[in-house]
Amino acid sequence: MITGQFEIEFTKDGLVHDDNQVVRLLDGLADSTDLLVLAHGWNNDKAEATTLYDTLITSLEVVGLPENGSGSRMAVMRVLWPSKRFALESLIPGGGAASATAANDAALLAALTQLEQDPVLLGADGSDPTRGNIVERARAQIEDLDTSADARREFVLQIRTLLDPSQAHEDDASREFLDLDPEKLFQKFTGEVPVLLSTGPGGAAGNTGGGAAFLGDLLSGAKAAARRIANFATYYTMKTRAGAVGQTGVAGVLGRLREKHSQIPIHLTGHSFGGRLVTATAAALPPSDAPLSLILLQAAFSHNGLAQRFDGQHDGAFRTVLGERRVNGPVVITHTKNDLAVGVAYPLASRIARDNAAALGDQNDPYGGMGRNGAQHTPELDRTEPLLRKVTPPHQYTFTHSKVFNLQADATITDHGDVANPAVAQALRDAIRLR
Known part of the structure; x- marks a missing residue:
């Protein structure tokens, strides 16, 4: 069951807008087994973010949260941050x-x-x-x-x-x-x-x-x-802002939370540029044995963001998330060719950095997007769960700790914004229930 939902609003510089919101979150976790952190992507107003969050929570309830143990009494932190529309x-x-x-x-x-x-x-x-x-x-x-x-x-x-x-x-x-x-x-x-x-x-x-x-x-x-x-x-503006909100704002709130609830499992879940936001959050948190998982829904950042030596020389911007085990639970990533927003935006990088950029945007392109191809050049990749599966018939995922799961979603996600459906919720549920 959902024990409580708490909105926390952040400024463009990653500052908490109203500290009373944080206090309510910290005081409201006493009876919760887990905290689900949700971060939206490109939006112009609160209504779109609210609709995304409400729909995803409803889908979680439809597929069924665990009746006891991990995820059975879950609080939700709903991040609001000033993203731009990228139509x-x-x-x-x-x-x-x-x-x-x-x-x-x-x-x-x-x-x-x-x-x-x-x-x-x-x-x-x-x-x-x-x-x-x-x-x-x-x-x-x-x-x-x-x-x-x-x-x-x-x-x-x-x-x-x-x-x-x-x-x-x-x-x-x-x-x-x-x-x-x-x-x-x-x-x-x-x-x-x-x-x-x-x-x-x-x-x-x-x-x-x-x-x-x-x-x-x-x-x-x-x-x-x-x-x-x-x-x-x-x-570039959105990636900078998502990073600031994640590493300064959300990580700061979760640092305070860890002081009061040191071992509560946290599940960082982000859509679009919100995927970059929660990844930046994970990178800013110190390594810990407290459970932390990462779920990226059509994430709008480089598919090499978690990579090790993706070009033979450079690590991805967030390599420490895996290399230093900032995330010790599963990393679950949805990706699909149906996502035109990520699939078209990221080939622009290839035009900048390459002289010959044929077949742009796929997994062989050095500058493809996470939401199109999943994580690339990542030694922690586990291929035992390759698909985001439909809910009929029901599927129970066998996620494991500290591994990356690229879930190809061509049959279950229709476009960039289709990330709150029951198929997504089913995978999210099983990432949450892992202990």
Whole structure:
């Protein structure tokens, strides 16, 4: 049963907005066997986050929480943080049609407007005069992008001004994004970004003949490149914010919780950029024998984020989560080719870092997304549970401690937001019940 649900709101810098919310959480755990921490992804308001959380909890109750022992009396911490919307319409303007130039222009302006907004709290007004001035200088270059190298350079430099360089990393090409010559960056982003969506029986969505299908951002030219640059900057902003909220805010709350309830099992569960948030939380917590599991639902960060020497030299940004056993329970990851948002967003990194980027986004792409491919180059991977299974017939997962389980969900997750259904809840239940 669910013993209580506690909302805790965080600012964009990872600070707790109202400490009374934390006090209520700490006081409300006395009769709980476990704490489930839920972190939403890209949203504009509390209503979307609330709907996600309510639906997932309902699905957990439908599949059945344990009657006794682990997970039988579970409290829920519902994280609210100021994420930005990262709409598919911006990633694939005009539905992928190569002639959709008007849609591209609109998507470029929308992407710049998103960068202009910087809300302190989820759903708050994000108007910021300083950011607005920077974005306006970038916006003023648009009409000259096709003909002027100076305009392209100024566009890139203004966009980079909005970003924190300390968050750059090799696993998602963000370091190259900040370091490349602006003209070179435009050249890399000018061409089409096709994405392999699905293979095998049934094929991709809209591909009834089965087999492989390509979709993606099929526009070319300087304005298409500018939109991709703005979209990558939005991604970079969200990854920075998710990291700050996770490692400062949520980890801080859980540190206080451990002082009062030292051995209560914690199950960190994040969707989309919330997956990065809870992974950053795990990385910030000290190693402990207190039970800690990690569940990533269509996570929007690099599929090499947990990797060991993914390129022969660099570890993923969150390698310590596994390498130092910050998580001692299972790491459960859903991934599917049906997730166009992650499947199209992450190949942008390949355009930055690679000269030849064919078949973008799959597990062989060094810069694919966690929600599309699962964790790559991770020695802790356990292949005994390869699928996110339907609830009919019921399935009981055999997860084990300190192992990673990539659950391919092509048959059970239809798109990026479909992460609160009973199939997901069934896997979450079995991660929670493991002790």
